[in-house]
Amino acid sequence: MPTDTHHQIALTLVPGVGSILIRQLISYCGSAAEVFRSPLARLMKVPGIGEVTARSILKPGILTAAEQIVLRLDKLGATALFYTDKSYPARLKTLYDAPALLYFQGSANLNAPRTIGLVGTRQATDYGRRITSEIIEAVAPYGVSIISGLAYGIDIAAHRASLVNALPTVGVMASGLDIIYPNVHQKTAVDMLIQGGLLTENQPGTKPDAHLFPARNRIIAGLSDAVVVVEAAAKGGALITAEYANNYHREVFAVPGQLNQTFSAGCNKLIRENKAQIYTSPKDIIEALNWDTASEQVSRKNIAPALPVDITEEESQILALLRQSTDSHIDDLSWKSQIPMGRLASLLLTLEFQGFVRSLPGKKYAVVYI
CATH class of the missing domain: 1.10.10.10 (Winged helix-like DNA-binding domain superfamily/Winged helix DNA-binding domain)
Structure with a gap:
């Protein structure tokens, strides 16, 4: 018998139905299972659902395809996280463009109390890698979870420095969980499963096509309390991540660099346009996020009292x-x-x-x- 997970995955397989329409369907029908039990006439009353889409929902074979995905997840030891699940990242849940469904493999707490996104160019310099390591080493005492994209350059430097400093680290992928890209990061990805994890909105078997990377970047930004752009050219994925972070009201930092260096141009641009705070030391991040002891003591005065245990x-x-x-x-x-x-x-x-x-x-x- 199909489970809730089968129905939830099946919703993401319906042509023309994205995360916003999935939320509409759940709101009107009550659950993913009820969506597939609803008659055509009822589905067509849902805003944004026309006859073509309604017929696609009821088309035979979608649940069978979802079952195959569940089997592949089981082989990977991975799980599907629907936006209504308690384990779905709370930082993403309220974002207007959050994925309705995520696939996760690993041991990390996706609702860790403290998170930082570290991003940058694939062609990182020794300076960029050193700054990345210094940031992670400095925030390690605060038990931070490090978020990045498993790519060449700054991303992989962030993941590896996290592993060295015993910090959980999550790699957000532009592919399915079974396709590590680039493949040379396979060993690091396996290590991250023990001390972090891999996360994607793409079903198993999805190849890392170009259009999936900007979508991946929004998840990195959404999962992070602050995003640090270590090195970046005037255009590229790191700046896209910073743009999303600003839209989501996250703290954004940029590491300044030499004026004549290609991969400092993006960071300097963010600072010049007031889209990022200038990063001068790890203290900048710690103070901005109130992680230092003095700031925490002050902020506790305004923290809400404990909620009753029976709150729903x-x-x-x-x-x-x-x-x-x-x-x-x-x-x-x-x-x-x-x-x-x-x-x-x-x-x-x-x-x-x-x-x-x-x-x-x-x-x-x-x-x-x-």
């Missing part, structure tokens, strides 16, 4: 969304949480009675504590 997952999700801004409109909360409006209004009322949320004019809400 939906209520916890709503509070997490509200903490990201001073106030949020109920329509925005419904879209980001994918909780139907009627259900959301009831949950907000419950949280207001419990003293965690207050209602504001204009159908806006805010947490009582921040």
Whole structure:
């Protein structure tokens, strides 16, 4: 019998159905399994789902294809993480373009308390590799999880320095989990499974085509509390990652370099255009993210009291969304949480009675504590 995972994977196989439409379908139907049990007429009522797409959903064979993917995942010792799963990365869950489904292999906690993305050129210099190692060595006492893209240059230097410093490190891939690219990083990738992991939105067997790399970069940015661009040319993947990080309101740092060096041009450009803070030492990152002891002591005064143990997952999700801004409109909360409006209004009322949320004019809400 098909499981929830089979149905969730099957949704990603429907032509023309991306992550946003998957969320719409789940919101209207209740679950992935119910999507495939729904009649054609009901599916066509879902916004964005026309007759052609609805018929594609009901087309025989999609669940069979999903079953084959599950078998390949089992052989790899990997798992599929749907956006409704507790183990799905919380940092990604609220992003407008987050993947509805991820494939993960390894031992890392994808919801680690502290994360840094380290990215840069594939043609790293000795200077770039040295700075990368120095950053990782300096943040090691804070138990940081290091995120990068398993590529040549700065990426692989970051992963290897993480392994040396006993830090978990996650490689975000532009291919399926069974295709390590570049292949010369196979040994490092295997080591990362023990002390980190590999993550992708692409099903097994997917080759690393060019258009998949920018999509991969958004996941690196989304998983990171801060992104550090160590070396970069005036154009390239590292700058794309920085752009995503800015859009996601992550801290962005760029390591300055010599004016006549090709792979300092991108970093200097980010700094000049105020798209990144200048990196001068690891202290810059530690202070910006309040990891230093003094800053942590100050920030604890504003940390919310412990939530009751019986708080539901939906209520916890709503509070997490509200903490990201001073106030949020109920329509925005419904879209980001994918909780139907009627259900959301009831949950907000419950949280207001419990003293965690207050209602504001204009159908806006805010947490009582921040």
